[in-house]
Amino acid sequence: MKVAIINDTHFGARNDNQNFSEYFFKFYEEQFFPYLKDNNITHCLHLGDIMDRRKFVSYRTAKNFRERFIKPFSDLGIELHILVGNHDTYFKNTNEVNSITELIGTRYGNVHIYPEAKEIVLDDTPIMLVPWINASNQAETMSAMEKSKADILMGHLEVQGFEMLKGVKNQNGYDKNLFRKFDTVFSGHFHIKSDDGHIFYLGNPYEIYWNDCDDKKGFHIFDTQTRELDRIINPLTIHKKIYYDDTDTDYKKHDISQYKHNYVKVIVVNKKDLYQFDQFVDRLLQADCHEVKVIEDFSDLDANTVSDDIVANTQDTMTILNLYIDELETSLDKGRLKNLQRQLYMEAQDLQI
Numbered sequence: 451m452k453v454a455i456i457n458d459t460h461f462g463a464r465n466d467n468q469n470f471s472e473y474f475f476k477f478y479e480e481q482f483f484p485y486l487k488d489n490n491i492t493h494c495l496h497l498g499d500i501m502d503r504r505k506f507v508s509y510r511t512a513k514n515f516r517e518r519f520i521k522p523f524s525d526l527g528i529e530l531h532i533l534v535g536n537h538d539t540y541f542k543n544t545n546e547v548n549s550i551t552e553l554i555g556t557r558y559g560n561v562h563i564y565p566e567a568k569e570i571v572l573d574d575t576p577i578m579l580v581p582w583i584n585a586s587n588q589a590e591t592m593s594a595m596e597k598s599k600a601d602i603l604m605g606h607l608e609v610q611g612f613e614m615l616k617g618v619k620n621q622n623g624y625d626k627n628l629f630r631k632f633d634t635v636f637s638g639h640f641h642i643k644s645d646d647g648h649i650f651y652l653g654n655p656y657e658i659y660w661n662d663c664d665d666k667k668g669f670h671i672f673d674t675q676t677r678e679l680d681r682i683i684n685p686l687t688i689h690k691k692i693y694y695d696d697t698d699t700d701y702k703k704h705d706i707s708q709y710k711h712n713y714v715k716v717i718v719v720n721k722k723d724l725y726q727f728d729q730f731v732d733r734l735l736q737a738d739c740h741e742v743k744v745i746e747d748f749s750d751l752d753a754n755t756v757s758d759d760i761v762a763n764t765q766d767t768m769t770i771l772n773l774y775i776d777e778l779e780t781s782l783d784k785g786r787l788k789n790l791q792r793q794l795y796m797e798a799q800d801l802q803i
């Protein structure tokens with residue numbers, strides 16, 4: 451049996467921005483559901499963080515979620531198994547109150563919700579399902595894992611040593627040795643796809659924040675007989691970066707149609723011809739982009755403490771922050787500083803407009 455796996459869909463992300471919402475559902479309606487239908491997929495596992503907001507959801511998001519995501523599974527006759535992720539829970543210390551149960555309940559007979567660890571069997575293959583682990587279910591989860599006869603675990607886990615953002619490895623959570631009894635572990639939670647040959651973080655299906663730019667996204671198909679995992683790449687993007695350098699590129703001929711319905715950042719490396727630059731930006735503004743931002747002022751970074759290559763390369767936010775800390779001359783524990791700024795950054799993402 452071939453089983454679809456998807457995770458970290460984060461419906462309602464970016465303050466329920468309509469552009470992102472339509473981008474998400476374009477993926478489902480043009481890529482995801484047609485693939486499941488064409489390949490006769492009968493089961494799908496969602497490995498947590500189906501919703502974005504822990505405390506609330508808009509009426510529009512709730513309606514789109516039920517009608518454009520949940521209902522198609524029923525229409526196609528696909529059994530959907532959903533694990534509760536940390537973004538799905540109202541409280542941080544229990545999964546009891548969660549958005550999935552409240553939005554879906556028992557309305558759909560083909561939808562199965564897992565707020566607690568449970569072993570299921572698909573095509574004679576036992577699979578240990580582990581939703582978000584917290585204070586109230588930790589002991590029960592550890593016991594269920596110990597008793598499980600499954601070789602495969604699928605969950606929404608926070609494991610040390612895996613990339614949580616580009617170039618930034620997670621230092622918190624559980625030691626990976628905790629899961630050594632299982633032959634293979636698949637997990638949601640981190641949006642970057644990575645693995646160590648044993649634990650596989652699958653990554654999210656589409657871009658949500660600028661951190662996702664230039665990072666391939668998609669979903670997976672798992673064969674329960676061969677244990678093979680195939681990744682289906684999502685070709686749709688919504689973020690584009692342009693490193694503007696008119697010393698080696700003629701921007702009069704630059705194709706701007708590729709930026710339609712995208713959020714665009716123009717990062718100025720070299721700007722010798724001011725007229726050509728203004729014309730190029732004008733063309734972008736008329737290209738039906740969702741947003742165009744020009745970045746050419748780095749004065750907010752202290753040149754005395756940040757090396758030139760950090761600014762020149764214009765990395766993603768977390769990379770810049772970590773490089774900035776590495777460059778500091780301080781007796782403070784840089785590891786603790788990085789951990790603190792990581793936590794603040796993740797909290798800020800939850801509030802991002």
